[in-house]
Amino acid sequence: xxxxxxxxxxxxxxxxxxxxxxxxxxxxxxxxxxxxxxxxxxxxxxxxxxxxxxxxxxxxxxxxxxxxxxxxxxxxxxxxxxxxxxxxxxxxxxxxxxxxxxxxxxxxxxxxxxxxxxxxxxxxxxxxxxxxxxxxxxxxxxxxxxxxxxxxxxxxxxxxxxxxxxxxxxxxxxxxxxxxxxxxxxxxxxxxxxxxxxxxxxxxxxx
Amino acid sequence: xxxxxxxxxxxxxxxxxxxxxxxxxxxxxxxxxxxxxxxxxxxxxxxxxxxxxxxxxxxxxxxxxxxxxxxxxxxxxxxxxxxxxxxxxxxxxxxxxxxxxxxxxxxxxxxxxxxxxxxxxxxxxxxxxxxxxxxxxxxxxxxxxxxxxxxxxxxxxxxxxxxxxxxxxxxxxxxxxxxxxxxxxxxxxxxxxxxxxxxxxxxxxxxxxxxxxxxxxxxxxxxxxxxxxxxxxxxxxx
Numbered sequence: 416x417x418x419x420x421x422x423x424x425x426x427x428x429x430x431x432x433x434x435x436x437x438x439x440x441x442x443x444x445x446x447x448x449x450x451x452x453x454x455x456x457x458x459x460x461x462x463x464x465x466x467x468x469x470x471x472x473x474x475x476x477x478x479x480x481x482x483x484x485x486x487x488x489x490x491x492x493x494x495x496x497x498x499x500x501x502x503x504x505x506x507x508x509x510x511x512x513x514x515x516x517x518x519x520x521x522x523x524x525x526x527x528x529x530x531x532x533x534x535x536x537x538x539x540x541x542x543x544x545x546x547x548x549x550x551x552x553x554x555x556x557x558x559x560x561x562x563x564x565x566x567x568x569x570x571x572x573x574x575x576x577x578x579x580x581x582x583x584x585x586x587x588x589x590x591x592x593x594x595x596x597x598x599x600x601x602x603x604x605x606x607x608x609x610x611x612x613x614x615x616x617x618x619x620x621x622x
Numbered sequence: 623x624x625x626x627x628x629x630x631x632x633x634x635x636x637x638x639x640x641x642x643x644x645x646x647x648x649x650x651x652x653x654x655x656x657x658x659x660x661x662x663x664x665x666x667x668x669x670x671x672x673x674x675x676x677x678x679x680x681x682x683x684x685x686x687x688x689x690x691x692x693x694x695x696x697x698x699x700x701x702x703x704x705x706x707x708x709x710x711x712x713x714x715x716x717x718x719x720x721x722x723x724x725x726x727x728x729x730x731x732x733x734x735x736x737x738x739x740x741x742x743x744x745x746x747x748x749x750x751x752x753x754x755x756x757x758x759x760x761x762x763x764x765x766x767x768x769x770x771x772x773x774x775x776x777x778x779x780x781x782x783x784x785x786x787x788x789x790x791x792x793x794x795x796x797x798x799x800x801x802x803x804x805x806x807x808x809x810x811x812x813x814x815x816x817x818x819x820x821x822x823x824x825x826x827x828x829x830x831x832x833x834x835x836x837x838x839x840x841x842x843x844x845x846x847x848x849x850x851x852x853x854x855x856x857x858x859x860x
Binding site for chain 1: 623625626627628630651652655656658659668670672696719720721722723725726
């Protein structure tokens with residue numbers, strides 16, 4: 416499974432961004448670092464990209480691949496994923512830690528990427544929805560979401576699935592009530608909760 | 623959000639030094655990052671405490687638990703020491719926020735978090751907590767969920783921590799590890815049944831101005847006292 420689209424591929428995002436800033440459609444590889452750390456090596460510690468210490472280099476593992484890049488200290492993990500690394504599966508909902516659309520795993524724990532400063536991720540292991548499926552097949556919970564029709568618009572789904580995987584791993588998916596309680600950090604405005612709970616229950620039972 | 627420099631000290635001494643020169647401590651970051659984005663907080667330097675350890679939960683001789691200030695809420699809630707001897711603490715923690723936030727937020731940060739009053743977060747409104755002396759928009763404003771008892775004429779916000787509520791009636795609690803002035807901390811026995819307002823805020827640096835007193839808050843930006851490095855002690859009440 417392709418987990419990271421080539422940067423030069425035309426997407427809705429790059430099309431809109433290019434058209435809105437230049438008035439013309441420009442499709443080209445965007446400058447900047449890639450997730451595989453193709454920037455020239457720099458010494459560790461705060462980088463001097465702006466010369467005032469408000470940027471820093473951070474090196475971490477993203478979906479199994481070492482990633483090293485210089486970030487503005489203000490950059491959230493969510494914005495880093497979406498705006499620089501083209502990993503747009505992780506969604507921005509409230510941007511305040513309340514909706515769960517941005518849920519990713521950091522060192523195996525589910526967290527809100529919107530409240531995680533990227534510069535703090537030195538040495539961390541980050542998994543996003545793009546890194547969940549391995550070996551070409553869907554993760555059992557992804558499959559369960561399809562089979563249980565656990566989504567409507569789909570915007571919250573990546574966060575629901577990342578949270579659901581952690582919920583099962585934590586041992587908090589032993590009953591529908593328990594799943595509802597431990598999935599309360601993920602909001603679905605379409606109201607697909609019944610089928611989301613069914614999907615998580617199905618995956619937890621290993622079916 | 624305004625630009626800021628970032629440091630991640632590896633020792634307590636370095637962290638104290640960074641705090642004394644004006645750095646703002648960040649632990650879980652779940653409140654501070656949000657407040658920085660809203661323009662309520664605008665530190666020039668963030669001091670990341672995540673490299674200091676202090677995440678343990680362990681029983682102490684004579685009864686009680688010693689909980690590291692940087693222990694995450696989720697870890698404390700699920701600790702067998704807590705679930706067996708202090709189930710109310712575990713339940714209070716698991717009633718808080720969401721599983722994601724509990725994986726990030728720390729005990730120190732939870733107890734010392736800033737007010738959740740809507741006016742505190744609205745930079746266009748007066749707020750003595752945010753801007754001492756400016757007034758309190760909650761008094762006479764939308765204050766249905768604010769304090770009735772224990773408030774002052776300067777602030778009526780309640781403390782937002784579920785954990786603090788659980789600790790107060792059933793435990794003797796002391797987080798007397800940090801002081802604004804670097805003086806020695808009060809002894810644990812001197813602060814039974816309440817959380818001292820002189821204790822530290824893991825998400826705040828040195829005070830630029832004094833917060834209002836006589837209000838139901840845990841507040842008081844501070845510098846850690848090395849002799850009792852940022853751990854709390856909860857003991858069974860007798």
